[in-house]
Amino acid sequence: MLELKKICKYYNPGTINEMCLFDQFDLKVEQGEFVSVVGSNGSGKTSMLNIICGSIPLESGQVLMQGRDITRKKEYQRNAKIGRVYQNPAMGTCPSMTILENLSLADNKGKRFGLGRGSNKARVEAYREELRKLNLGLEDKLEVKVGALSGGQRQGLALLMAVMTPIDFLILDEHTAALDPKTADRIMELTSEVVKEKNLTTIMVTHNLRYAVEYGNRLLMMHQGRVILDKKGQEKEKTSVEEILGLFNEISIECGN
Numbered sequence: 001m002l003e004l005k006k007i008c009k010y011y012n013p014g015t016i017n018e019m020c021l022f023d024q025f026d027l028k029v030e031q032g033e034f035v036s037v038v039g040s041n042g043s044g045k046t047s048m049l050n051i052i053c054g055s056i057p058l059e060s061g062q063v064l065m066q067g068r069d070i071t072r073k074k075e076y077q078r079n080a081k082i083g084r085v086y087q088n089p090a091m092g093t094c095p096s097m098t099i100l101e102n103l104s105l106a107d108n109k110g111k112r113f114g115l116g117r118g119s120n121k122a123r124v125e126a127y128r129e130e131l132r133k134l135n136l137g138l139e140d141k142l143e144v145k146v147g148a149l150s151g152g153q154r155q156g157l158a159l160l161m162a163v164m165t166p167i168d169f170l171i172l173d174e175h176t177a178a179l180d181p182k183t184a185d186r187i188m189e190l191t192s193e194v195v196k197e198k199n200l201t202t203i204m205v206t207h208n209l210r211y212a213v214e215y216g217n218r219l220l221m222m223h224q225g226r227v228i229l230d231k232k233g234q235e236k237e238k239t240s241v242e243e244i245l246g247l248f249n250e251i252s253i254e255c256g257n
């Protein structure tokens with residue numbers, strides 16, 4: 001289980017640009033939940049993910065993972081149990097290294113000498129098999145530099161790398177946003193398969209309302225640092241894109257847009 005407790009987050013504290021984003025923000029994500037998060041620009045979605053991953057500091061509050069307080073743990077320490085896929089296909093993979101080198105690095109995440117261990121034949125075959133399952137034509141490109149791949153191929157690889165070692169949480173930060181619609185659909189299907197197969201607790205930020213409604217078993221909508229909609233289980237299943245769009249309209253009228 002993941003828990004954010006009474007989180008307070010300010011940007012530019014003590015300056016004229018000080019902005020309070022989260023004031024006593026609470027969120028509990030149960031084991032096995034797949035949470036889709038939508039919300040207007042600037043509502044705090046990415047900041048929330050950054051707080052979970054330890055990428056930004058907090059003013060106060062606690063982050064608990066499996067009941068343990070990890071608030072003071074550094075990002076690299078949390079990474080051992082968190083896999084993250086970013087919007088930018090360039091993040092989460094190393095473009096100047098080959099697919100094999102990237103997979104080997106991901107496979108050795110958390111171990112002391114990542115690259116030094118290299119990859120033995122059995123592991124290479126296992127990587128090839130995993131790549132084949134992606135169905136993105138990567139299984140014969142192990143020696144190709146990742147920078148030469150298409151955005152979709154890179155996101156598929158980034159997803160595979162994020163879940164390669166046993167993790168407790170998968171964090172998806174608009175991971176289909178930079179892809180064409182067909183490729184985005186393929187990556188979303190892959191995501192769903194991986195989440196089911198590994199039974200991963202997942203938080204997915206997306207601006208694609210169809211994905212938010214279709215995938216996952218919980219739907220959150222954020223606005224100005226607060227959760228304004230939280231639907232789970234059957235209630236979530238009944239939620240439609242139109243309903244969410246309606247809420248977006250209400251919010252923008254409220255904000256004078």
Ligand SMILES: Nc1ncnc2c1ncn2[C@@H]1O[C@H](COP(=O)(O)OP(=O)(O)OP(=O)(O)O)[C@@H](O)[C@H]1O
Nearest residue numbers: 011012019021039040041042043044045046047048
């Ligand atoms: N490093 C930063 N310094 C100052 N303000 C920031 C910083 N990062 C985010 N903010 C502000 O915090 C608010 C929330 O930003 P955040 O990126 O978390 O929102 P978001 O919901 O992910 O938005 P989007 O949908 O546009 O990606 C915004 O007003 C943003 O300007």
